[in-house]
Amino acid sequence: MTTLALPDTKTAETVTFEEFLTRSDEGSAEWEDGRIVPMGSVTETHDTLTRFFDNAADVYLRLTGGGRVVSSRFTMKLQRSGREPDVMIVKQENLSRIKRTYLDGPADVVIEVISEESVDRDRGRKFIEYEAGKVKEYWIVDPLRQEMLFYSLNDEGIFQPIPLNESGIFRSVVLPNFTLDVRNFWKQPVPDTFDTVSLVQRMLAT
DSSP, X not given: OOOOOOOOOOOSSBOOHHHXXXXXXXXXXXXXXXXXXXXXXXOHHHHHHHHHHHHHHHXXXXXXXXXXXXXXXXXXEOSSEEEOOSEEEXXXXXGGGBOSSEEESOOSEEEEEOXXXXXXXXXXXXXXXXXXXXXXXXXXXXXXXXXXXXXXXXXXXOEEEOOOOXXXXXXXXXXXXXXXXXXXXXXXXXXXXXXXXXXXXXXXXX
């Protein structure tokens, strides 16, 4: 089922981050330069992909013994913005950043699944914000173009592309032994919950 996305428009009123937290309960929204930005609805494909990465990260963390997955509708507070990434991975040593209603600082890994109305935001503004906010790894999943882009923060605080190996396999820098066959990912159905568990078990066994 596909729903119509709202345009990426901002409210005229400027609010503090604390005010944003109290006024964004009725729907998905982000805080950008002091303004509340409503988020549009998502497609079934977007939802399916988000669930896969959420499940895969959760299984990985459970099997490797630390950290937490935080899904959308939970705000990540950076210097000038409060974003709601599709999936956030917070490692064990940074769990103190998770407050009751928001993540105070960067997640270790941020995953954004692109929709038609979020291309500019996910590839542009958020890329710049996540880099400046010191997100260690940023994954962009684009079902529209059937591609995935992976970036790792280098010692100078700059996002650098994470190259795939000769077989098209992505290997995370932040999550040891987390791999993904990018080349074949779009050629088969997105793994369901049961298959995702098996997938993560196999990657950790290699």
